[in-house]
Amino acid sequence: MKLVSWFRGEAFQRGVHPPECKLTAKMPIRRLPFPPRVIVPLSQHIGKPPRPIVKVGEEVVRGQPIAKAEDWLSVPHHAPVTGVVEFIGLKPGQRGPWVESIVIRAHPGATQEDLWGQPRDLAQASAQDILQAVWDAGLVGLGGAAFPTHAKLSVPKQAKVHTLVVNGCECEPYLTCDHRVMVEQADDLIAGIRYAMRATGAVRAIVGIEDNKRDARDALRAAIARAGEIPEGEIHAELVPTKYPQGSEKMLIMALFGVEIPAGGLPVSLGMVVNNVGTLAALGRLLPQGRGLTERVVTVTGPGVARPGNYLVPLGTPLRWVLDFAGTPQEDFEVVLGGPMMGQAAASLEVPITKGISGVLVLPSAELARRESGKTYPCIKCGECVESCPMGLNPSMLGMLAAKREYDLMGSHYHLGECFECGCCSYVCPSNIPLVQQFRVAKQILREKALAAR
Amino acid sequence: MSLEIRSAPHIKAHRSVETIMRHVVYSLLPICAFYVFQYGLSALASLAVVTAACLATERFFVKTGTQAGDISDYSAVITGLLLALSLPPGFPLWMGAVAGFAAIALGKALFGGIGCNVFNPALVGRAFAQAAFPQAIATYTPSFLPGRFYEMVPTSMTLPFMQPASVIDWLKAKQLDALAGATPLAKWKFEGVLAGAEELITSLSGHMAVGPSPALILLCGAYLALRRFLDWRIPAAILGSAGLTAWLLFALSPERFPNPFFMLFSGGLILGAVYMATDMATSPVTPKGMWVYGALIGLLTVIIRYYSGLPEGVMYAILLANAATPLIEKITQPTPFGKSRFALLGRARKGASYPLHPGYISREEAHAVTPKKRLFAHKPKAEARKKSNEARD
Numbered sequence: 091m092k093l094v095s096w097f098r099g100e101a102f103q104r105g106v107h108p109p110e111c112k113l114t115a116k117m118p119i120r121r122l123p124f125p126p127r128v129i130v131p132l133s134q135h136i137g138k139p140p141r142p143i144v145k146v147g148e149e150v151v152r153g154q155p156i157a158k159a160e161d162w163l164s165v166p167h168h169a170p171v172t173g174v175v176e177f178i179g180l181k182p183g184q185r186g187p188w189v190e191s192i193v194i195r196a197h198p199g200a201t202q203e204d205l206w207g208q209p210r211d212l213a214q215a216s217a218q219d220i221l222q223a224v225w226d227a228g229l230v231g232l233g234g235a236a237f238p239t240h241a242k243l244s245v246p247k248q249a250k251v252h253t254l255v256v257n258g259c260e261c262e263p264y265l266t267c268d269h270r271v272m273v274e275q276a277d278d279l280i281a282g283i284r285y286a287m288r289a290t291g292a293v294r295a296i297v298g299i300e301d302n303k304r305d306a307r308d309a310l311r312a313a314i315a316r317a318g319e320i321p322e323g324e325i326h327a328e329l330v331p332t333k334y335p336q337g338s339e340k341m342l343i344m345a346l347f348g349v350e351i352p353a354g355g356l357p358v359s360l361g362m363v364v365n366n367v368g369t370l371a372a373l374g375r376l377l378p379q380g381r382g383l384t385e386r387v388v389t390v391t392g393p394g395v396a397r398p399g400n401y402l403v404p405l406g407t408p409l410r411w412v413l414d415f416a417g418t419p420q421e422d423f424e425v426v427l428g429g430p431m432m433g434q435a436a437a438s439l440e441v442p443i444t445k446g447i448s449g450v451l452v453l454p455s456a457e458l459a460r461r462e463s464g465k466t467y468p469c470i471k472c473g474e475c476v477e478s479c480p481m482g483l484n485p486s487m488l489g490m491l492a493a494k495r496e497y498d499l500m501g502s503h504y505h506l507g508e509c510f511e512c513g514c515c516s517y518v519c520p521s522n523i524p525l526v527q528q529f530r531v532a533k534q535i536l537r538e539k540a541l542a543a544r
Numbered sequence: 545m546s547l548e549i550r551s552a553p554h555i556k557a558h559r560s561v562e563t564i565m566r567h568v569v570y571s572l573l574p575i576c577a578f579y580v581f582q583y584g585l586s587a588l589a590s591l592a593v594v595t596a597a598c599l600a601t602e603r604f605f606v607k608t609g610t611q612a613g614d615i616s617d618y619s620a621v622i623t624g625l626l627l628a629l630s631l632p633p634g635f636p637l638w639m640g641a642v643a644g645f646a647a648i649a650l651g652k653a654l655f656g657g658i659g660c661n662v663f664n665p666a667l668v669g670r671a672f673a674q675a676a677f678p679q680a681i682a683t684y685t686p687s688f689l690p691g692r693f694y695e696m697v698p699t700s701m702t703l704p705f706m707q708p709a710s711v712i713d714w715l716k717a718k719q720l721d722a723l724a725g726a727t728p729l730a731k732w733k734f735e736g737v738l739a740g741a742e743e744l745i746t747s748l749s750g751h752m753a754v755g756p757s758p759a760l761i762l763l764c765g766a767y768l769a770l771r772r773f774l775d776w777r778i779p780a781a782i783l784g785s786a787g788l789t790a791w792l793l794f795a796l797s798p799e800r801f802p803n804p805f806f807m808l809f810s811g812g813l814i815l816g817a818v819y820m821a822t823d824m825a826t827s828p829v830t831p832k833g834m835w836v837y838g839a840l841i842g843l844l845t846v847i848i849r850y851y852s853g854l855p856e857g858v859m860y861a862i863l864l865a866n867a868a869t870p871l872i873e874k875i876t877q878p879t880p881f882g883k884s885r886f887a888l889l890g891r892a893r894k895g896a897s898y899p900l901h902p903g904y905i906s907r908e909e910a911h912a913v914t915p916k917k918r919l920f921a922h923k924p925k926a927e928a929r930k931k932s933n934e935a936r937d
Contacts, residue, residue: 108555263555340881353882424548435549455548467561467617468659473775473829474559481881486829487873505880513553520559521659527551 102344105333105480106514108431110302114266114391114398119274121402122415124202128170128406129181130156131191134444135230136237137163142192148175153206153381155228156192165228165238167192168382170404172200182438184427184447191442194406207381212285220289220377227376228383228445233257233268233337233366234428236446239373242365243289249358254287254295255346258310258367259330259337261300262429265449267387268367270400272299272306275371276313282374283325284317290363294324297367298342301329334431335480335512339364353508368448388412388443392426394419394452403443410439412450422455431513467521475515475525481508485515485525492528500529501536509533561658564824565618567773571764572625572819579756583633583685584692586700593637595624597644598669605653619658623647626666626819629756630812630859631673634685634697638704639677646672663866664823667859674859680708758814765818774822777831781838782817782845783808789846801850813845816858826866833869833876840872841865 133139140157150156150169157167173196183189196202212220225240245251256279260268272279283295299307310327317325330336330345340351343362351357357364372383384405391398396417403412409425426433427447443450475485483505491500500506506529515525580588602620627647631640647669655661674681685697699708769776790807793800808814821827821841828837841861848857865872 106557108557344881350882350884353880355882422546422548424550424554426552426554430552430554432552433554434552435547435554437547437549439547451554453554458548458550458554465560465562468657470561470564470659470824471827471829472564472824473831473834476829476831476878479878482878482884483880484830484877487877504877505883508880508882511552517553517555518557518559520557520561520564522556522560524551526553530551 102333102336102341102480104478104482104514105335105341106478106517107332108263108334108517110332111263111391112266112269112302113264114389114400115269115303117266117270117399119267119270119387119400119402122404122407122412124171124196124404125407125411126196126198127176127408128173128194128196128404129191129408129440129442130167130170130194130406131181131183131189131442131444132157132167133183133189134167134236134405134446135165136235137161137165137241139190140164140166142178144169144175144178144192146175146178149173150175150194151205152200152202153204153384155206155382156194159225163238163241165225165230165240166382167228167405168206168384169194170384170406171196172202172205173197181442182440184434184436184441184444186437204379204381204384207379209378210380212377215288217289217291220285223377223380224285224289224373227373227381229369229373229376230383230445231366232368232372232386232445232448234432234446234448236444239365239369243286243363245290245358245363250361251290251292251358251363252294252361253363254283254290254292255339255343255357255362255364256283256295256297256367256370257337257339257342257364258297258299258303258306258327259342260303261332261334261337262431262433262449263334264391264451265389265429266391267389267400267448269303269306271368271371271387272297272303273309275375276309277316278374279310279367279371280313280317280325280374281378282370282372285373285377286363286365286370292363295326296346297325297327298330298336298346299327300332300336302332304329334514338480338510338512341480353505383445386443386445386447388447389449390416390452391449392452393457394423394454405445406442408439409436409441409443409450412443413439413452416450416452418452419454424453424455424458426451426453431517432511466523469521469523472520474518474520478514478518480512480514481505481510483509485529488532489515489523489525489528492525492532497532497535497539500532506532506536561619562617564773565622567771568768568819569618569621569625571768571773572622572629575629575756575760575764576625578760579629579633582687582756583697584689585695586685586692586697587628587633589637589696589700590631590633590635590640591625591628594628594631594640594644595621597641598624598627598648598665601645601648601653605648605657617658620648620652623652623665623669626815627669629815630666630670630820632681632684633687634683634699635673636677636680636699636702636708638702639673639680642676643669643673659825661825662869663863664820664826666823667820667863667866670859671863683708756815758809761814761818768818774818774824775827775834777834778822778827778838779817781835782813782821782842785839785842786813786817786845787842789843793846793850807846807849811849811856812858816845816862817841820858821862821865826869828869828873828876830873830876830878832878833872836872836876837865837869840868 138161140159143158144150144156152169152172154169155166156169159166171194173194175192176195177193180188181191221240221244229239230236258268258272287295297310307327307329314325335341339357343351343357349360385402387400388403389400390412425436427436428449430451469486469490471486479485488500488504509529511526511530513526519525576591598620624644627643647665651663651665651668652661702708765779768774787804787808790804794803828834844861844864845857848860
């Protein structure tokens with residue numbers, strides 16, 4: 091396998107090749123009907139939740155701000171539908187616990203046009219203005235991590251950014267929303283890249299696309315040509331080898347530039363800022379119109395879905411509505427929010443689509459049972475996990491330490507902190523040891539210990 | 545209808561422990577078949593009895609809850625087959641059964657079953673047999689005897705707790721030299737007779753007490769390595785290190801030491817390197833550690849063979865390296881991403897096609913010339929050097 095990788099010129103070491111299963115790669119983005127009720131959780135991103143600025147019973151129009159950010163690491167929310175605020179309080183959340191949410195009942199007769207927002211000219215805007223506009227749009231990373239975009243685009247004082255890396259890898263199996271965005275919204279994406287370049291002061295932008303999406307690369311190149319001369323610098327669309335987890339920013343930078351981001355460092359230490367294509371396409375569309383983020387593209391797919399596709403879903407749409415539209419199996423199934431490698435299983439169908447959900451994957455239980463070999467063995471030290479860990483850790487050792495609850499040793503001697511939970515080790519483990527789950531527990535315990543020590 | 549909740553990743557690769565073990569058994573089958581073809585009925589009986597003993601022992605310990613795992617994971621079959629292959633074909637069957645029992649009981653169940661064992665169970669069994677039955681384990685019979693498919697070597701059917709009859713008379717009755725039954729290694733060690741290369745590699749020439757054919761083992765091992773059921777680094781390191789050590793000694797005094805080729809292909813080195821040292825549970829998981837482990841085995845094998853009273857050293861070399869495995873792993877932990885030399889220096893890896901800093905040219909841009917890979921990446925080209933010299937002048 092290594093030899094094959096060498097011939098293909100794969101740039102980051104290790105990693106895995108799960109079956110791609112991109113069932114919806116050729117399906118154009120379609121709009122999902124508006125649900126009768128949307129649930130907008132206040133905390134849809136990393137950082138502090140914003141404060142609601144509407145009251146129960148208030149009429150809102152689509153696009154109107156309904157929650158205001160009060161902290162730098164926080165973003166405002168906008169009403170996804172025109173309707174009446176029905177309830178503000180606890181509702182089932184994506185991660186399990188109930189979270190503070192705003193429920194809006196949609197007006198059945200409303201046209202659901204975007205009625206809020208003033209078109210504006212950003213041709214002369216300064217970097218600061220653009221950052222403010224991004225913040226006002228409520229943008230977070232649409233790739234899954236949901237980190238506030240304005241925080242990501244603002245460069246620390248002592249650093250200088252020369253390159254904007256745009257992440258179009260979409261290395262997770264099944265997911266195709268970024269792919270479709272690149273193909274269908276290439277012009278928005280180019281516009282977004284140019285705003286982001288101005289905001290960060292980057293002189294070039296490189297879109298990294300996995301080589302199973304050549305049409306996306308071609309669409310982007312065509313859009314670059316259409317955009318004519320690009321005054322700020324250069325925008326390139328590049329293919330990188332298809333391999334999981336290519337979409338991790340460290341791996342993508344490794345593939346493009348052959349540099350390792352030092353452990354504990356951010357890409358900005360090398361003068362780079364990484365953003366997802368979906369985020370930048372939304373940015374390019376929303377900024378000139380002065381609007382907020384009210385919908386996103388979600389790939390609804392999996393062996394259990396009758397009508398898979400890439401849907402433009404209003405934020406806050408309950409999963410049940412999405413799945414009723416796409417068609418769910420009759421028997422038991424699992425709903426994964428995100429991709430199959432890193433996504434979380436939903437505990438309830440009342441959970442709403444939030445800004446960070448890129449896919450809804452339905453896996454019937456029968457299918458899951460058929461796929462797994464079932465039995466769990468002790469670690470036979472085959473070394474498959476060591477050969478697949480993109481971060482160069484020793485998951486076999488970490489797993490044995492986790493079983494013995496030696497969490498401190500894992501953190502201090504075996505670099506547990508470097509693990510970003512890509513799931514490659516669990517994916518390959520022939521003994522069916524839930525390695526990455528053990529690491530999540532270990533990291534959580536170490537975090538709690540660190541908190542307690544403070 | 546209800547929702548199922550699992551932790552990520554929600555998909556799994558198809559490989560399981562059972563698959564790995566099953567494929568190792570598959571790859572051992574041709575070797576066993578050839579072994580039976582060489583030695584006939586006794587070999588077949590030995591394979592069957594030893595494997596059955598291993599399986600029965602495994603069954604017992606799994607049932608009594610002493611050991612983890614399952615009889616259906618095929619690992620006991622591997623132990624049994626390997627143990628039988630490493631014993632002389634005419635080894636008394638009752639002794640084989642005892643060795644099989646010792647292999648699983650002392651080598652595996654004692655430590656907690658599959659994955660927990662410190663030493664390769666097959667070699668533990670063989671070491672036990674070597675200590676308990678030194679006479680029987682040194683008694684080899686020649687291969688390709690006429691009538692091997694109709695009669696057994698008389699030692700095979702020795703009654704339990706009895707010493708086997710001598711095979712010398714039996715061989716004499718067949719008009720064969722008693723010494724034909726010695727292994728090539730023993731012949732060299734005690735008589736100074738070197739076997740030819742061709743005989744060693746194929747094991748096809750008759751009347752020589754050689755084990756399973758090295759060529760066949762390498763072929764089956766290559767299949768496993770290609771399917772990634774064993775790590776190619778370990779056999780490569782063992783053979784490389786053994787070959788290198790033997791070659792160095794041979795270069796020092798050719799009259800005292802045999803040529804490295806003989807060293808590599810005689811005795812159980814190939815079987816040990818491909819099948820026994822690569823036992824996953826007892827070898828290091830770290831890639832660097834595999835090289836160290838293999839090198840250690842190769843070195844120890846040659847040293848034991850040359851400087852000890854034993855003709856064969858593979859078994860003890862592997863057992864010693866097994867014992868050293870946790871230590872080797874400790875000093876050869878992989879370097880995490882972002883902590884390597886390149887990351888600390890902030891330098892791009894050699895061969896990366898894109899410069900870190902702007903001035904970037906797209907790989908497929910028109911007229912773009914792909915930079916040729918050069919042997920010394922940091923040495924400036926002649927013209928560039930000339931140009932910079934001119935500039936300086």
